[in-house]
Amino acid sequence: MPALERLRALVGEVMDLKHAADLIEWDERVYMPPNGVTVHGEMSATLRRLAHERFIAQEIGSAIEAARRETSAEPPDSDVARMIAVTARDYDKATRVPADFVAEQAATVSAAQHTWAQARAESDFALFQPHLEKVVDLKRRYVEFFPPAAHPYDVLLDEYEPGLQTSEVKQLFAQLRPRQVALIRALADRPASAAAFLSAPYSEPDLWAFAVDVITAFGFDWERGRQDKSVHPFAMGIGSDDVRITTRWVEGQPLSLLFGTMHEAGHALYEQGVSGRLHRTVLEGGASLGIHESQSRLWENLVGRSRPFWEHFFPKLQARCPSQLAGVTADDFYQAANRVHPSLIRVEADEATYNLHVMLRVELELALIEGSLEVADLPDAWNARMEEYLGLTPPDDAKGVLQDIHWSAGLFGYFATYTLGNVIAAQLWSRFAEVHPARDADIERGEFTVLLDWLRRELHQHGRKFEPQQLVTRITNSPITPEPYLRYLEQKYGS
């Protein structure tokens, strides 16, 4: 199949450039000496530009058409047919946006991010406002490069969740919102101070070693991955045979390293599980940000914050930190790891309140894109929703509307993926209990083989082969639904 091989070679070269740019980004965040920032910027810019230029080249368009003709007998769900279809989809998207616009956007968000950092530091929304207005304008112009969609926001969402409709997200949120708000209200009556043993001084190497034991038990493959430290934890797959995670050590916050490691390991297990057959094609990596987040949340929350998990692992943690955890029980630790406490900051939010932070943002960005909300009115709208959902009012914009980098970076359509991740994780979790009733008993024995094998077979191996809705439906016999997630939350926190 010469046309198919030609397409593979052309796309393979683009993937090599992207892998290189990713590895350089990893290095920048993990080991780069401070003054290396300029040379890293130069390398990244050249690699990303060449990858883009070579991907939108006419010869890729021709190769796609030729490969499609050549493989017309392949079943539509075969690796080959999906590889060609997804390449065609990516090519179509990449070629619609003119280079001038891409350059304008890069310059606009660069200035916006810079000013956002300053505005947040000074809690001065007015400083950021003109920049955000430009970004919103860019996003609305971006939408116009694409065929008319049911909702303009569909085009933005599609960057992160291929094929997902705004109407589906709205419906999902409409089901989640009332029950999550009610749950938080109910919990707010409980006094919940943080456990005293969490403020003991822990040793970083001890917690690091424990966290490594945990993710090794999960199935993290150290021959095909590594763990380092960085300011902001992240996971990065340079192909499925080199998947790297980072974590951070914050003095006084022992849980941050533990759950951060499990979270990033969840992303990494996904990347390590993508079939080698898809390597160097557009199908490698995760299906969407939401599906990716479902894997990090599954290991962090559904496994790592569960009672059976701590039944098994607490004695091991206690053996590593005997003085800090003297007299503490597995149940004490489980409770401490699941404390619900409405707060102003998304990244510090607990499992029960997190989605409300996300919904607030998605609703506001929808309104900005629809034109029903002006940027100037954003802080008031933010604060009103915080009060409505979490019963809190930010003392200033730094702890409110200015807290996240996303909008300044032009990431509209991104926030929803966090909630999708929570929802899909619970849906998979519930399905897994149907096919493997010993799910919780396995966890209590520290045994994760059946779970990982199931995720590999049902989800990981497929990479980007299927769109999120199709993938979830294949595995759970239902499109994405919030029911399992709400049941999980209500059972865990309502009891």
Place this chain on the structure above:
Amino acid sequence: MPALERLRALVGEVMDLKHAADLIEWDERVYMPPNGVTVHGEMSATLRRLAHERFIAQEIGSAIEAARRETSAEPPDSDVARMIAVTARDYDKATRVPADFVAEQAATVSAAQHTWAQARAESDFALFQPHLEKVVDLKRRYVEFFPPAAHPYDVLLDEYEPGLQTSEVKQLFAQLRPRQVALIRALADRPASAAAFLSAPYSEPDLWAFAVDVITAFGFDWERGRQDKSVHPFAMGIGSDDVRITTRWVEGQPLSLLFGTMHEAGHALYEQGVSGRLHRTVLEGGASLGIHESQSRLWENLVGRSRPFWEHFFPKLQARCPSQLAGVTADDFYQAANRVHPSLIRVEADEATYNLHVMLRVELELALIEGSLEVADLPDAWNARMEEYLGLTPPDDAKGVLQDIHWSAGLFGYFATYTLGNVIAAQLWSRFAEVHPARDADIERGEFTVLLDWLRRELHQHGRKFEPQQLVTRITNSPITPEPYLRYLEQKYGS
């Protein structure tokens, strides 16, 4: 100057790709998980190929010509004139060798390296012989792509020492050989067993911290560099603002980490000292391998193995390793760090015998290229020279002719650069004492500012702007000469 700017942009992009390939190589040798080898190979191959393709493109040729016309009024030694001249030289060399030949060479040396490793493990030269014959044949064919030179080896040498002639190397070696052999013969009468305190068990973190203190005192800039561990120590500059070195810890060989760190720091100080004006041009990096090696040897040997150095640093080392060095004096340590002991293996050779290992190889290489020696006769020729120069006969070919990877990798013309490094280092060292008579007194105070400033000003800042002979002559008022080196050796070891 639009043509000059165009040339800068085109070459800058090539340099970005080379920087990226270098960083990926660093990663491969330092932090890559074992199974990442395939994806690293793919990235490297694509980046190196694109860098080559883009550098030999016709548009670079045209840009060179246009920039040359545009800048014809610039003095010939100006940055701009030299940048254009060296780019033209590199372009001419890169475009002479056909892509087919490059591919054939890559395949041949890949197979040769693989077989060499096996042949060395089994000490079976016959296994390696047909591969080495192919490599020698390739090298002789390579020479034919270039205009006739005074000696065919000139073309090979030029890869590593631009502009240096085989006749110059031969003359240099002819002066060195008899006096070095005589010195070794004289020293061979002295019984010299290794100092007992070197076989005490040392702690890696203590020696690491000491070595870091030493190179920090040398002037290594940690804002623009870092140090890690790897199996084979190396230095790599990704531009002068991100220069990385590695060292290794060998149980039972405490000096290996200390002198290895100083050696690689010498390379790094050179790279860090290249002027930012030359960044992203072909003039960044070192002038030649020999000049580069002169910097590593200067800091490792002329500074690091000197008496004043240990007068200052031994008490600090003793404070870090009090039990291992109890009762040891600075002079004891100095003597132990300068033990002369003829041995079979180049990479383990001391300062006094090292050059003889190199000369032997260069002489054999020259004979192979000239056609006066057949590959089949190489082991005998090797062993005869080992006896003549060092009074030793290898027990087998693994410890003789098969010990180095260079020939299997096609690196003909490379070995001479090690000896050039030693010779040039001593020549610079002698010159520095003339301009700064307090040279040794400074070292005894642990003060290296004047030395580093002088090296920066005279040598480092120029990068590849001048060819080795021109550079050495500018600094020392003499072309490369072995006299200072021989005087240094005879004074240090003859006394």
